[in-house]
Amino acid sequence: MTAFLDYFQFVLAPQMITGLSLGVAVVLVALGLTIIFGLLDVINMAHGEFYAVGAYLALSLGFAGVSFWLLLIIVPAVMLPLGYIVERGLIQRVFNKPDRHVTTLLLTFGLGLVVEDVLKVIFGGNTQRPPTPISGAIDIMGVLLPNYRLFLILFGLAVIAAVALVVNRTRLGAVVRAAAFDRNMAASLGVPVSQVYAGTFAFGVALAGLAGVLLAPVFSVFPTMGRDFIFLAFTVVIVGGMGSIMGTVVAGLLLTQVQALSSLIVSPVWSDPILFSIMVLMLVVRPQGLFGRLGHA
Amino acid sequence: MTKIVLAGLLATTVFTAPALAADPIKIGVVTPLSGTYAPIGQQVRWGLELATKEVNAAGGIMGRQVQLLFEDEEANPAVAVQKADKLFEVQKVDFLTGTVNSGSTLAVGQTAERAGKLIATTVSFADSITTDKCSPNVFRVNARAGQQSAALAAWVVKQKPKAKVFLLGPDYEMGRSTVATFKKRVEGLGATPVGEVFAPLDSKDYTQYFGQLRQARPEVLYTSTAGNDTVRLLTQMQDFGLLSNLLVVGASGTVTSQNISAIGAAAEGFGTGVGYSTQIDNPANKKFVADFKAANKIDPDLYGADSYGLIYFYKAAVEKAQSTDTDKVRAAMRDLSWDTPQGKKTMRAGDHQAIQPMYVVQVSGGAFKVVDQVAGEDAIGPDECARF
Numbered sequence: 232m233t234a235f236l237d238y239f240q241f242v243l244a245p246q247m248i249t250g251l252s253l254g255v256a257v258v259l260v261a262l263g264l265t266i267i268f269g270l271l272d273v274i275n276m277a278h279g280e281f282y283a284v285g286a287y288l289a290l291s292l293g294f295a296g297v298s299f300w301l302l303l304i305i306v307p308a309v310m311l312p313l314g315y316i317v318e319r320g321l322i323q324r325v326f327n328k329p330d331r332h333v334t335t336l337l338l339t340f341g342l343g344l345v346v347e348d349v350l351k352v353i354f355g356g357n358t359q360r361p362p363t364p365i366s367g368a369i370d371i372m373g374v375l376l377p378n379y380r381l382f383l384i385l386f387g388l389a390v391i392a393a394v395a396l397v398v399n400r401t402r403l404g405a406v407v408r409a410a411a412f413d414r415n416m417a418a419s420l421g422v423p424v425s426q427v428y429a430g431t432f433a434f435g436v437a438l439a440g441l442a443g444v445l446l447a448p449v450f451s452v453f454p455t456m457g458r459d460f461i462f463l464a465f466t467v468v469i470v471g472g473m474g475s476i477m478g479t480v481v482a483g484l485l486l487t488q489v490q491a492l493s494s495l496i497v498s499p500v501w502s503d504p505i506l507f508s509i510m511v512l513m514l515v516v517r518p519q520g521l522f523g524r525l526g527h528a
Numbered sequence: 529m530t531k532i533v534l535a536g537l538l539a540t541t542v543f544t545a546p547a548l549a550a551d552p553i554k555i556g557v558v559t560p561l562s563g564t565y566a567p568i569g570q571q572v573r574w575g576l577e578l579a580t581k582e583v584n585a586a587g588g589i590m591g592r593q594v595q596l597l598f599e600d601e602e603a604n605p606a607v608a609v610q611k612a613d614k615l616f617e618v619q620k621v622d623f624l625t626g627t628v629n630s631g632s633t634l635a636v637g638q639t640a641e642r643a644g645k646l647i648a649t650t651v652s653f654a655d656s657i658t659t660d661k662c663s664p665n666v667f668r669v670n671a672r673a674g675q676q677s678a679a680l681a682a683w684v685v686k687q688k689p690k691a692k693v694f695l696l697g698p699d700y701e702m703g704r705s706t707v708a709t710f711k712k713r714v715e716g717l718g719a720t721p722v723g724e725v726f727a728p729l730d731s732k733d734y735t736q737y738f739g740q741l742r743q744a745r746p747e748v749l750y751t752s753t754a755g756n757d758t759v760r761l762l763t764q765m766q767d768f769g770l771l772s773n774l775l776v777v778g779a780s781g782t783v784t785s786q787n788i789s790a791i792g793a794a795a796e797g798f799g800t801g802v803g804y805s806t807q808i809d810n811p812a813n814k815k816f817v818a819d820f821k822a823a824n825k826i827d828p829d830l831y832g833a834d835s836y837g838l839i840y841f842y843k844a845a846v847e848k849a850q851s852t853d854t855d856k857v858r859a860a861m862r863d864l865s866w867d868t869p870q871g872k873k874t875m876r877a878g879d880h881q882a883i884q885p886m887y888v889v890q891v892s893g894g895a896f897k898v899v900d901q902v903a904g905e906d907a908i909g910p911d912e913c914a915r916f
Contacts, residue, residue: 249735358790375742459732
């Protein structure tokens with residue numbers, strides 16, 4: 232019995248709780264991705280790099296003396312116009328081509344490579360890290376959890392809830408969903424569709440930037456950090472249903488638990504193959520994902 | 529017999545002396561001057577150039593000037609072999625050095641055997657170069673991986689006798705072999721391994737191993753992660769309050785100038801075994817560091833120091849042999865002792881591995897400080913070369 236309690240306290244429970252904090256982190260990154268895909272039908276390959284830009288902005292502003300709490304507002308506010316410009320300046324130009332999926336995918340992929348190299352030129356290749364904003368740790372029934380991770384879980388869940396509320400419960404959200412469902416009908420009813428598109432893309436980019444601010448103290452900052460979460464985030468989006476916020480949350484938390492618990496049984500090297508197999512299986516059995524698409528029945 | 533040798537020597541002197549004085553001794557340097565390993569190749573080059581300048585200014589080797597011929601091997605064994613062939617066959621170099629990654633050293637060693645020439649590496653760590661894959665034509669003047677962990681293990685048990693040790697390595701060849709070597713060493717000195725974990729390379733989150741780590745209640749953690757992985761491991765351990773009352777030690781590439789600032793306070797107290805540090809307190813090293821810095825505007829590192837020492841090794845061997853002939857120089861190199869910034873090194877005849885004093889360095893105030901020295905004989909380990 233004590234052996235099991237020891238196992239529970241030191242291995243199982245911490246594993247699930249740290250899995251939860253990683254899950255929230257992944258959902259934060261995947262959220263912008265799924266919204267952009269659900270609405271614009273654009274697979275944003277540069278999403279990871281926007282996450283990196285957010286982290287670097289937080290890092291340099293932090294070193295310049297801006298407090299972490301202000302960064303949570305400033306960085307998304309800076310990313311918003313950046314995302315808007317990218318959508319109007321680049322994506323809009325190829326958006327109406329017949330092979331939209333291919334062209335936007337290649338465009339954003341190329342953009343991601345450029346951004347990554349620009350970060351390398353400006354900040355150098357070495358890893359950097361902002362200080363952890365909240366230090367210390369608390370003891371929850373014998374399980375030790377750093378305060379910042381607890382904050383990350385709670386704040387992340389609040390952000391996710393707020394985004395879900397805006398998309399599903401507000402008039403703005405209704406406009407966005409209408410434009411996603413049938414752009415021509417929405418346009419004829421007076422919805423400025425192209426503005427809605429650009430605004431939504433910018434919103435998704437701002438979410439990536441926010442994720443960068445939140446995760447930089449935990450996972451450190453370096454030019455190729457964008458690739459870190461992007462595969463996991465794509466897997467989450469595909470399993471959850473492309474464009475579904477609910478699906479992203481459920482799939483994100485589920486998959487990270489699978490990862491956390493499976494690494495207790497098999498070597499952690501297998502956790503990526505296991506996740507990607509789940510994704511492949513999902514694409515074969517239920518291509519629309521756990522939940523349907525945003526704005527679709 | 530003596531008469532014949534004497535006559536031979538005399539003849540050599542008489543007939544070739546003018547040519548010897550005019551012809552420089554050529555040393556080929558096949559080293560990465562571009563790509564990922566270029567910073568290492570740069571240190572190799574600076575170290576060799578500084579020593580060559582000093583030797584030439586003091587009259588050269590047996591009155592002959594030393595000339596270095598550089599070739600870029602791009603850290604690619606295939607390219608290294610091609611460039612080494614060119615240096616041996618076309619440029620007729622007397623000796624060759626510079627290879628950085630162990631694959632290049634092993635490949636160029638075979639080229640040297642075919643060409644009937646000698647080479648030395650000043651950088652490659654892999655134990656195999658002077659153990660199961662040893663070659664009569666290959667010498668190593670730098671410390672191999674086993675020497676570093678031997679020095680570290682000796683220091684760890686001195687700090688914490690009968691320590692409980694937890695081991696964490698990246699899940700690939702280097703990670704597994706470093707962990708296995710350190711485990712064997714430290715176990716032999718009375719410590720108890722209480723757990724080991726191999727995490728995938730580029731792991732995001734090390735927290736998933738912290739449960740096992742806490743459950744094992746270790747006093748010492750050994751890790752051989754590198755780069756970003758170390759940043760995440762140590763800072764996440766700090767967040768989880770796991771660094772208190774724990775001595776963290778690791779491989780020489782675990783905490784470096786590239787990642788130490790990102791790790792910050794979490795690197796404090798980290799210890800590792802090294803063959804060189806600019807902090808080594810002896811007159812030869814102080815002069816070396818000052819001259820190196822004056823010439824290159826940068827501190828020497830391990831690679832610069834070992835490459836610098838190599839020129840003096842070759843000089844001592846040629847002067848002892850009174851020739852640049854392969855067999856004579858090989859015989860002279862065996863059991864040769866010579867002075868370097870790291871102290872006296874001795875080339876072991878049985879496996880062509882240099883024996884040298886090893887140092888333990890520990891992070892204090894964001895920089896490495898030398899905290900202990902381990903005698904060369906205690907760190908060298910058995911001769912495992914069976915080929916010669």
